[in-house]
Amino acid sequence: MDGAIQRIDDPFLDRTLREVEEGSVDRQKRDAAWAIITEAVMDTGLFTRQSRGRIVTTIMQRNGVTKQTVYRLLRRYWQRGMCKNALLPDYVNSGGRGKRRKPGHVKLGRPRIIRDGRGSNITPDIERIFRRVIEERLLKEKHPSVTDAYAAGLNLVGAIRPDLPAKELPTLEQFRYFYKREYHFFDTLERRTSAVDFAKDVRPLTSTSTTETLGPGYRYQIDATIADIYLVSEHDRSLIVGRPVVYMVVDVFSRMVTGMYVGFEGPSWVSAMVALANTVLDKVIYCRQYGLDIDADDWPVQGLPDVVLADKGELNGTKVEAFSQAFGVRIENASARRGDAKGIVERYFRTAQDRFKPYVSGVVEGTTSRKRGGRDYRLDASLTLAEFTKTIIAGVLWHNNFHTLSKYDRTIGMPASLPAIPVKLWNWGLANLTGRLRTAPENLVRINLLPHEQATVSDLGIRIFGCFYTCQEALKAGWFHRGQGRRPQKILVAYDPRSADHIYIRPSSNLKEYWVCDLADRSRRFRGMTFWDVWLLSQAERRSDANAAMEAMKEKGKLLETIESIADEAEQSSPVRSGIVRQDLGAQVRKNKQEEKQIERHTTAFRPAKPERQTPAEVVRIHGESEDDYAYPDMTDLLFGEDGDE
The missing domain is CATH 1.10.10 (Arc Repressor Mutant, subunit A)
Structure with missing residues (x-):
């Protein structure tokens, strides 16, 4: 030190700035x-x-x-x-809080009041046992309770200290204190929870979904759920048809529902395709199909987003590539079992179902087993698919136009007078952030949403999944001319799994061009079927043909055996074996053939069949002469008749 004054931080700042609780001793x-x-x-x-x-x-x-x-x-x-x-x-300095105390002969901690004995201190040997038990049992995904881990630790303590009586063993409170002191809950929580559950339910959230968007129409979230309600058939209300699948497409920025699908098609690319196509559909026409009259301003959504976030399922694969390339929509897939990545649409499912459950019948309850006086809720089903869809649409309209988002995080520049209602946020975002959405013809969107596969081309037609198709454009292009036809070997086609009657050819690399092909007469048995039916029927046909082929090969072996047997018999009867020279046989071939032909003609000629009588014909005697009887005499009366003289 050279005597100069140095500026240091206030050593008492953390004490003077701390909060003091009302009524505490420090405050008094x-x-x-x-x-x-x-x-x-x-x-x-x-x-x-x-x-x-x-x-x-x-x-x-x-x-x-x-x-x-x-x-x-x-x-x-x-x-x-x-x-x-x-x-x-x-x-705060009293008691040596957080400092390790070295155990000695005197028992640390407060004396016992209820339990017998004095207790024992936690020695380094016991600490090693506690640490081993915690590491091996508690710090893993499938872990027992702390009580069970403590009981397992007592077995190890008894092994090294067999002379220690039960009342002097370390207590459960000492085990818990050691566990909390040595292992911070941050570390133990992550090790005791699976990586998926920790990321989904435990990890701290540092941002929101809205911050990932540039405005309305930038990012959509899509997901499906099985509705908690049983429906009845539209054709016969006495038939219960099960639970429908509900797909929802929600805009992240405004929380506006932009597309939907309600039906019995399971969660798959097919139902997701219908929900995405619904985003470009005129909602006025869509609602009118279910008896709801709305204005265009009530559901002003008709366009494609920049990004679609979906599960790692139906939108994960090559089926969505054509749609993504044709319209420049980027497809993102959340990690497996990470529903929190699509928290907005996941939460909407719960809200949507809570709206109709108290007011309709057939709602799924906790159990189907009937208690005393109870009833199976499936038998109460009364809504049809159309009626349930109308209910869901009505809930969507209320959500879009009137639901206030209480926890919505507003973006920069959003005025305070703007209510957090989806349609208000949507209209404000279009006017101030992203502008109007990209639109496309509905038919073109639907075709590019269909799955695409490579089909082969031959003079029989365009073949895919065992079905043959033709179209006028391909006929004019000379694809089906035999021998000299100029055709590609393979062609990219789009197909709707729900109908095998038509496919859509992509004749060029332009994804906005397509030809509609109809099922050819060669594949007429598939008319009216879905491609799922085609796949099942084709599989059954292949199975039958394969089984028949095995039977045919078995019978072919018998055929070859018969042919060989006939050939051997012929060889045994060959004239060569009789000493006749082959040159001598050749001189009489023409004459011998004529003789054999005459024999064959006589044998195979058609002749009328002569009827054969079952009984001989009746003989008519000339001049009334009687027929001589050459039968044996009848001795019945002589042998068995009654004797009149006696």
Whole structure:
């Protein structure tokens, strides 16, 4: 030190700035000390020796305290920042909180009141046992309770200290204290939870979904759920048809529902395709199909987004590539089992179902088993698919136009007078941020949403999945001319799995061009089927043909055996074996053939069949002569007749 004054941080700042709870001992001590010196601290006479003694004496007489107390309070007040909190006591330093104590012969901690025995300290040997039990049992995904881990630890303690009585064993409270002291809950929580559950439900959230968007129409979230309701058939309400699937497409920026699908098609690319196509559909026409009359301003959504975020499922693969390339829509897939990545649409499902559950019948309950006097909720189903869809649409319209988003995080520049209602946020965002959405013809969007596959081309037609198709454009292009036809070997086609009657050819690399092909007569048996039916029928046909082929090969073996047997018999009867020279046989071939032909003609000629009588014909005698009887005489009367003489 060279005697220069150095500036340092206030060592008492953390004490004077801390909050003091109402009614605490620290606060009572502080207020009492402040009452003693409050009238004198502003007196500048305290800074001179002559007047300081007189002021201190006055404080002592007025408050009944000692001189040491007054000087201690004044010194603390001046040293610690000259504020009221400077008089707080140093109770935070009491007890050695957080410091490790070295166990000795004396039992640490408070004495026992209820449990027998004095207890034992946690020695390094016991600490090693506790640490081993915690590491092996508690710090993993499938972990037992702390009580079970403690019980397992007692077995190890008994192994190294067999002489220790049960009442002197380490207690469960000591085990818990060691666990909390040595292992921070941040580390234990992550190790005791699976990586997926930790990321989805535990990890801290540092941002929001809205910050990832540039405005309305930039990012959509799509997801599906199975509705908690049973429906009945539209054709026969006595038939329960099960639970429908609901797909929702939600705009992230405004929380506006932009597309939907309600039907019995399971969560798949097919139903997701219908929901995405609904985003470009005129909502006035769509609602009119279900008996709802709306204005265009009630659901002003008709266009394609820049990004679609979906599960790692139906939109993960090559089926969506044509749609993505044709319209420049980027497809993003959330990680597996990470529903929090699409929290907006996931939360809407719960809200949408809570709206209709109290008012309709057939709602799924916790169990289907009937309690005493109860009833199976599936038997209460009364809504059809059209009626349920109408209910969902009505809920969507209310959500878009009237639902206030209480936890919506507003973007920069959004006026305070703008209510957090989806349609209001949508219209404001279009006017101030992103502008109008990209639109496209509905038919073109639907075709590019269809799955695409490579089909082969031959003179029989365009073949895909065992079905043959033709179209006028391909006929004019000469694809089906036999022999000299000029055709590509393979062609990219789009198909709708729900109907095998048509496919759509992509004749060029331009994804906005397509030809419609119809099912050829060669594949007429597939008319009216879905491609799922085609796949099942084709598989059954292949199975039948394969089984028949095995049977045919078996019978072919018998055929070859018969042919070989006939050939062997012919060889045995060959004239060569009789000593006749082959040159001699050749001289008579023409004559022999004529003789064989005559024999064959006589044998195979058609002749009328002569009827054969089952009984001989009746003989008519000439001149009434009787027929001589050459039968044996009848001796019945002679042998068995009655004797009249006796």
